[in-house]
Amino acid sequence: MSVELCELTKPVFIHNLKNMSAILKKAAKSAKERGIEPEVLLHSRLAPDMFPLVRQIQIITDNAKGCCARLTGAQAPVFEDGDDDFKQLQQRIAETIKFIKGLKKEQFVANSDSPIEMVVPIGVLHFTAEDYVKGWAFPNFYFHFTTAYNILRHNGVEVGKADFLGLVPGMTATGKIAKMLGVPQAKKSAKKVKKKAGGK
Amino acid sequence: MSVELCELTKPVFIHNLKNMSAILKKAAKSAKERGIEPEVLLHSRLAPDMFPLVRQIQIITDNAKGCCARLTGAQAPVFEDGDDDFKQLQQRIAETIKFIKGLKKEQFVANSDSPIEMVVPIGVLHFTAEDYVKGWAFPNFYFHFTTAYNILRHNGVEVGKADFLGLVPGMTATGKIAKMLGVPQAKKSAKKVKKKAGGK
Numbered sequence: 001m002s003v004e005l006c007e008l009t010k011p012v013f014i015h016n017l018k019n020m021s022a023i024l025k026k027a028a029k030s031a032k033e034r035g036i037e038p039e040v041l042l043h044s045r046l047a048p049d050m051f052p053l054v055r056q057i058q059i060i061t062d063n064a065k066g067c068c069a070r071l072t073g074a075q076a077p078v079f080e081d082g083d084d085d086f087k088q089l090q091q092r093i094a095e096t097i098k099f100i101k102g103l104k105k106e107q108f109v110a111n112s113d114s115p116i117e118m119v120v121p122i123g124v125l126h127f128t129a130e131d132y133v134k135g136w137a138f139p140n141f142y143f144h145f146t147t148a149y150n151i152l153r154h155n156g157v158e159v160g161k162a163d164f165l166g167l168v169p170g171m172t173a174t175g176k177i178a179k180m181l182g183v184p185q186a187k188k189s190a191k192k193v194k195k196k197a198g199g200k
Numbered sequence: 201m202s203v204e205l206c207e208l209t210k211p212v213f214i215h216n217l218k219n220m221s222a223i224l225k226k227a228a229k230s231a232k233e234r235g236i237e238p239e240v241l242l243h244s245r246l247a248p249d250m251f252p253l254v255r256q257i258q259i260i261t262d263n264a265k266g267c268c269a270r271l272t273g274a275q276a277p278v279f280e281d282g283d284d285d286f287k288q289l290q291q292r293i294a295e296t297i298k299f300i301k302g303l304k305k306e307q308f309v310a311n312s313d314s315p316i317e318m319v320v321p322i323g324v325l326h327f328t329a330e331d332y333v334k335g336w337a338f339p340n341f342y343f344h345f346t347t348a349y350n351i352l353r354h355n356g357v358e359v360g361k362a363d364f365l366g367l368v369p370g371m372t373a374t375g376k377i378a379k380m381l382g383v384p385q386a387k388k389s390a391k392k393v394k395k396k397a398g399g400k
Contacts, residue, residue, distance in 0.1 A: 002202040003312050003330050012334050046246070047353045112203050123375020126386040130203050131370030134212050139365055142342030143349075150350050153247045165339055170331030175323020186326040 005071060005129055006108040009137070011169060013064040013100055016145055019166040020060060021093045023149060023159050028086040030157045038086055044151050055081070056148040057089045060141055061096040067137035068100050070116050071129060072107040205271055205329055206308040209337070211369065213264040214297055216345055219366040220260060221293045223349060223359050228286040230357045238286055244351050255281070256348040257289045260341055261296040267337035268300050270316050271329060272307040 031038050042054040051059070058081050069076035077099050079092050109116075112130035127136065149164055162181065172178070172186035231238050242254040251259070258281050269276035277299050279292050309316075312330035327336065349364055362381065372378070372386035 002204045003208060003334075004202045007330070008203060008208075008334065015335065016339070046350050047356070050353055120377055122380070123373050123377035124386070125377065125383075126372045126374070127368070127370055130207070131368065134203075134208065135215070135368035135371065136365070138338065139216070139342065142339065143346050143361070143364060146343050146346035147350060149343075150246050150347060153250060154354075156247070161343070164343060165336070168327070168331065168335035170327055171335065172326045173323050174326070177320055177323035177325065180322070183325075186324070 004105070004108075005112060005133065006103075006105045009067060009071060009108075009133060010100055010103060012138075013068065013141070014097055015166055015169060016141070017061070017064060017093050017097050017100075019164060020057065020145060020148065021090060022166070023152065023163050024057070024086060024089060024093075026159050026163065027152050027157045030152075034156075041152065041155055041157070042085070044155050046147065046151055046154060050147070051144075053148055053151045054084055054089065056144045056151065058084070058092065059144045060148065061092050063137060063141040063144065065096050065099055066118075067133065067141070068103055070118065070132070071109055072103050074099075074103060074107060204305070204308075205312060205333065206303075206305045209267060209271060209308075209333060210300055210303060212338075213268065213300055213341070215366060215369060216341070217261070217264060217293050217297050217300075219364060220257065220345060220348065221290060222366070223352065223363050224257070224286060224289060224293075226359050226363065227352050227357045230352075234356075241352065241355055241357070242285070242289075244355050246347065246351055246354060250347070251344075253348055253351045254284055254289065256344045256351065258284070258292065259344045260348065261292050263337060263341040263344065265296050265299055266318075267333065267341070268303055270318065270332070271309055272303050274299075274303060274307060 027041055028038060030036075031041050043052045045052045058079070061079065065076040068074070077095050079095070082088075084092065109129050113128040116127045116129050116132040118125040118127070118132070118136070125136075146164075149159065152159060167181075167183065171181075172184045173181060174186045177183075178185050227241055228238060230236075231241050243252045245252045258279070261279065265276040268274070277295050279295070282288075284292065309329050313328040316327045316329050316332040318325040318327070318332070318336070325336075346364075349359065352359060367381075367383065371381075372384045373381060374386045377383075378385050
């Protein structure tokens with residue numbers, strides 16, 4: 001009837017971090033093939049006062065582990081925000097995924113209106129768990145994930161929406177699109193089966 | 201204990217569409233002040249094979265109304281994807297918000313595993329309602345919202361993360377950050393009150 005906080009967050013972060021990892025692999029390959037120093041991509045920005053690619057990746061791992069830590073009370077791994085190369089960023093993503101994967105459903109706050117506190121240098125932000133996920137964690141995560149993707153697209157890395165979305169969990173398809181996306185063929189719907197059998 | 205599909209989607213789309221509208225107003229003002237033809241911003245892209253700003257906005261309204269229509273069975277308004285100016289885009293956003301606001305909780309599918317079909321020109325995509333929202337609707341919506349924002353940032357429009365997040369629904373704060381973000385001051389937590397009263 002409704003979506004559990006664990007189910008709403010844990011698999012979503014894992015799925016998207018895996019997509020980010022796959023996109024970064026394509027970026028590293030693209031840099032190599034085009035004779036571009038990896039640092040050029042990693043330090044690219046969309047505007048002088050926006051963060052470069054390396055920081056966007058660091059932030060999405062912080063968003064994902066921070067959200068899951070706040071919802072569970074678990075201690076998230078701490079990473080140094082250095083001048084990471086592609087390998088170090090992949091390591092950081094992998095460790096974030098490992099932390100999130102290790103969280104159990106029963107560790108998550110029981111109620112969608114459980115209080116969540118987010119300590120920042122000049123104060124504390126307060127939300128219910130539901131408001132935090134909907135209005136802070138997801139928008140921030142997708143913002144930095146998309147911006148990382150956009151920096152790469154702007155720099156000619158050949159990735160597309162399919163890389164961003166990944167193989168959508170639970171999605172099946174009928175028609176030509178199934179093969180095109182590489183997703184499982186959907187079973188015939190109950191409605192169609194009824195129709196064939198002469199049902200209403 | 202968990203989040204209803206209506207609560208997970210309806211207020212989130214409305215909130216973010218309002219943020220997009222406010223960002224577009226700043227963009228139109230910026231173009232005017234800098235003597236830039238609005239069309240220059242509206243036709244800007246981050247890569248030659250990415251959609252321009254005008255299309256990004258059209259897509260986020262389609263994402264939002266399409267998602268809510270699929271979750272409720274309601275008939276969404278149909279918009280022509282013309283060469284809209286800022287005023288027409290604002291109108292499109294306003295009509296999308298109006299449609300979504302008019303949906304009642306009881307119109308939403310009852311179960312998170314209710315089947316959702318998405319008809320595309322070369323087939324049909326199938327999901328449960330939960331998988332559709334988590335793996336398709338939200339990632340797509342935030343992708344195009346962020347890309348619209350990034351196009352404007354790349355073109356020197358003075359907007360920031362606070363414009364993207366908007367005034368996060370339900371968020372309160374303590375410390376200097378409350379005033380900085382213009383959010384309500386959080387009530388003292390029960391724990392702190394107890395402490396002052398000499399409780400454990």
